[in-house]
Amino acid sequence: MTENKVHFIGAGPGDPEMLTLAGARALSRCGVVFAPTPYEQTFAEHLTGKQILVPFDYYFDELLERIDGFLNESDVAFLIPGDLTFYSPFQGLVDALGERCEVIPGVGTANAASARLKRTLDLPGVCKSAVIVSPRTLGDRPGDPTFADFARPGTTLLIYMNNMPLSELVTELRRGYGSDVGIALIHRLGLPGEEIVEGVLSDIEGKVGDRDFFNLSAKTKRPALTLVIVGESLIAHEDGTWWDHRREHIWHYRDNE
Secondary structure (H helix, E strand, O other), rough: OOOEEEEOOOEEEOOOOOHHHHHHHHHHHEEEEEEOOOOHHOHHOOOOEEEEEEEEOOOOOHHHHHHHHOOOOEEEEEEEHHHOOOOOHHHHHHHHHHHHHHEOOOOHHHHHHHHHHOOOOOOOOOOOOOEEEEEOOOOOOOOOOHHHHOOOEEEEEOOOOOOOOOOHHHHHHHHHHHOOOOEEEEEOOOOOOOOEEEEEOOOOHHHHHOOOOOOOOOOOOOOEEEEEEEHHOOOOOOOOHHHHHHHHHHHHHHHHO
């Protein structure tokens, strides 16, 4: 008899159209689904007839106890925003469950944002690196790198869970980049109420206006669902020169040509 398992399913930013085929197959086998808000709403068509719970309603040991009970009856799913790769709180559960669970990759928020913007974030000849950061986790210990250490020419920054006012964020970015690079605020990507504001450091504050994309005026401390992407790649134009260079010096030699 096959033992039931827990499936940690990368659910993407929240649009069920971004659920992978593997994720959809695993989800269909599960009688119980832990879904953070608002995934119980956006994934409603995949959750009919299933017991839906919010994982953050439980302390860790309580959650493991509930999981153990549910596994006696059926497979269990966790819908993971994005996937397990970055800023995910589910690693402890994965470690505790061990061989009783599997992790299914999903469309990460960075991947979905790149597609929405129609931009390669490490554009050759323009950007040498892409760095994922969050002001909430930088500089926690003496000697740790600060936000300004990453905001450098030739680097695309993907800023998760920003908790700085936009004016302060722009000031730090201009200090680091030293030029008027591109910036995009992607709010509630793949969810109802999605908004995307694109600009450069000198005009983004005017374009955003008084909209609180970072949840700074709210009573709750819950991070806003806004990804900020910054760098030269957002406003650069690729004319095909690099394509021809690779065709001549790299692709030409594939398959022993």
